[in-house]
Amino acid sequence: MDKNFFITTPIYYPSGKPHMGHAYSSIVSDVIARFKRLDRYNVEFLTGTDEHGLKIQRAAEEKGLDPKKFCDELSKTFRDLSKTLNLSNTDFIRTTEDRHIKSVQNLWKILENKNQIYLSKYSGWYSVSDEAFYSDNEIKEENGINISSISGSKVEWVEEESYFFKLSEWENKLLKFYEENPKFILPDTRRNEVLSFVKGGLKDLSVSRKSFSWGIKVPSNKDHVIYVWLDALTNYISALNYPDTKNNKYKNYWPADLHMIGKDILRFHAVYWPAFLLAADLPPPKRVYGHGWILSGDEKMSKSKGNILDPLEIVDKYGLDSLRFYLLKEVSFGNDGSITQEKLESCINSDLANNYGNLCQRVISFNEKNYNLLVPDNINFEKEDLKLLNKVSDNINTLRSYIDNQELSIYSNFIIDCLFEANKYFNDQEPWKKKSDVVRLNTIVYVSLEIIRKVSILLNPIIPDTSLKVLDIFNLKQKDINFDTIKDNKFLKPNSNIKKIGILFKKIDKND
RNA sequence: GGCGGGGUAGCUCAGUUGGUUAGAGCGCGGGACUCAUAAGCCCGAGGUCAGUGGUUCGAUCCCACUUCCCGCUACCA
Numbered sequence: 294m295d296k297n298f299f300i301t302t303p304i305y306y307p308s309g310k311p312h313m314g315h316a317y318s319s320i321v322s323d324v325i326a327r328f329k330r331l332d333r334y335n336v337e338f339l340t341g342t343d344e345h346g347l348k349i350q351r352a353a354e355e356k357g358l359d360p361k362k363f364c365d366e367l368s369k370t371f372r373d374l375s376k377t378l379n380l381s382n383t384d385f386i387r388t389t390e391d392r393h394i395k396s397v398q399n400l401w402k403i404l405e406n407k408n409q410i411y412l413s414k415y416s417g418w419y420s421v422s423d424e425a426f427y428s429d430n431e432i433k434e435e436n437g438i439n440i441s442s443i444s445g446s447k448v449e450w451v452e453e454e455s456y457f458f459k460l461s462e463w464e465n466k467l468l469k470f471y472e473e474n475p476k477f478i479l480p481d482t483r484r485n486e487v488l489s490f491v492k493g494g495l496k497d498l499s500v501s502r503k504s505f506s507w508g509i510k511v512p513s514n515k516d517h518v519i520y521v522w523l524d525a526l527t528n529y530i531s532a533l534n535y536p537d538t539k540n541n542k543y544k545n546y547w548p549a550d551l552h553m554i555g556k557d558i559l560r561f562h563a564v565y566w567p568a569f570l571l572a573a574d575l576p577p578p579k580r581v582y583g584h585g586w587i588l589s590g591d592e593k594m595s596k597s598k599g600n601i602l603d604p605l606e607i608v609d610k611y612g613l614d615s616l617r618f619y620l621l622k623e624v625s626f627g628n629d630g631s632i633t634q635e636k637l638e639s640c641i642n643s644d645l646a647n648n649y650g651n652l653c654q655r656v657i658s659f660n661e662k663n664y665n666l667l668v669p670d671n672i673n674f675e676k677e678d679l680k681l682l683n684k685v686s687d688n689i690n691t692l693r694s695y696i697d698n699q700e701l702s703i704y705s706n707f708i709i710d711c712l713f714e715a716n717k718y719f720n721d722q723e724p725w726k727k728k729s730d731v732v733r734l735n736t737i738v739y740v741s742l743e744i745i746r747k748v749s750i751l752l753n754p755i756i757p758d759t760s761l762k763v764l765d766i767f768n769l770k771q772k773d774i775n776f777d778t779i780k781d782n783k784f785l786k787p788n789s790n791i792k793k794i795g796i797l798f799k800k801i802d803k804n805d
Numbered sequence: 806g807g808c809g810g811g812g813u814a815g816c817u818c819a820g821u822u823g824g825u826u827a828g829a830g831c832g833c834g835g836g837a838c839u840c841a842u843a844a845g846c847c848c849g850a851g852g853u854c855a856g857u858g859g860u861u862c863g864a865u866c867c868c869a870c871u872u873c874c875c876g877c878u879a880c881c882a
Contacts, residue, residue, distance in 0.1 A: 482809070482810050482811095485808080487877090488809095489809070493878065559877095628818095631817090636816095639831065643831065646844080648845085650844090651842055651845070652845085655841030655842090658841060702819095706829085709830080716844090716845050719841090719846095720845060723840090725840055798842085800844085
């Protein structure tokens, strides 16, 4: 039986350039996607851009560009980001694509036919830059213009006809759904927030706009465009060829296993999205995970504070795998985390250079001097050898459960722990003193090579480039990198050739 | 205001279904070694586990109150 897994990142609004938050959502999703592939799942991994709305329309007008042309440029920077971050996404969806427009309009018609959408009127203070409505008491006047007292951005009074989705009808059905699916929203603290929000009562949701035109037209009324969430969220099924629910992609991959998102868009994914789907008689996704934010030091990154760490600059300066590793290992997953150059440098030096890099270096170099780059033959495992190797082999299911519960920090720390033990093993066994005991010496070197192989496979989802570089010294190909070979304590063929290895991670001199 | 989460070593965080000496990494001090990117290994210093009171033979872990931080939400208007 085929094992299928569908994971998504949010689709990103391309009105600014990609920032660390985008990079983080994408990288953690990629780690999970890659892990599931190691475990021989067919993985569909979706990312993309959300391109409609007044903000984009106005920005395009200012530049005198056709909005679609404008979006082509913006979307490309996010497509490029996927490449820069070495994402293994299998698709990249844009909300301006025909497949998506068709999908959204179809979902709309179904909701309309099921009497879930009605025409009424909306009024309120609207901020274009925040894309949010504010109530009267959230507005103040400054220098003769009205601004939001929350965000400080300019607001305008909007009064217009709008279609509404009958969200209020879904309160109890959603609560029942949450109860029956206790792990639908993770982490638990986010789940609590959603629950108390829904229990507080749901109002019908405005799902169309007349005030601008850059969007997907309401099928039955060309004066309206479909408003943001009903448009954007639907991307997850558009990419599976919805409304054709009989095709293999949809059949294999929906409902999605995991929507990975930032905590700021949790409500839309955990309340509106399942309500839309239930209302259309479609199954909701299996899980929504709202991860934390990456702060610069202990502050939110912002232009005014000048503390923005651009992911592209970081990758350029420190290398992609260093950034990926840092975000996985150093951020307690689910909580907010922070990144600074100092912490990143310290992480690179301790974990990647001294611990992992140096382990590879010392073992390969020892092998070269004593075995001329051949895997030792004539070995005999003793207790301490098996203890080290089985630390990985015996814990495959535990590792699977870490990933399936999005316990990414625990997964990362398990690997670090293996590295410490491997270094300690090599130290304690003192192979440089065992040259007269040939079988023992063979075994120590063999075990050391094996543990490097195993750990490098575990690291593959996190630092794919470096992992492949290390596994290449054993002449392993992609097909050898999976959870079947990882269990094997004698995967390496005696007397086979291995390759020399260069410096994996250069130490960073703090005086630079 | 309501609800929720949290305050554990200099820093980042684990943990304890209540039970003799509370853990890891980084940083710091010392030691032995030499295969290695002056890396790795060993030892050590450092914590009244936010405060007060209670339950208990016994609380960092349970309860109450206080205080500080964060999130969600509401409203005073």
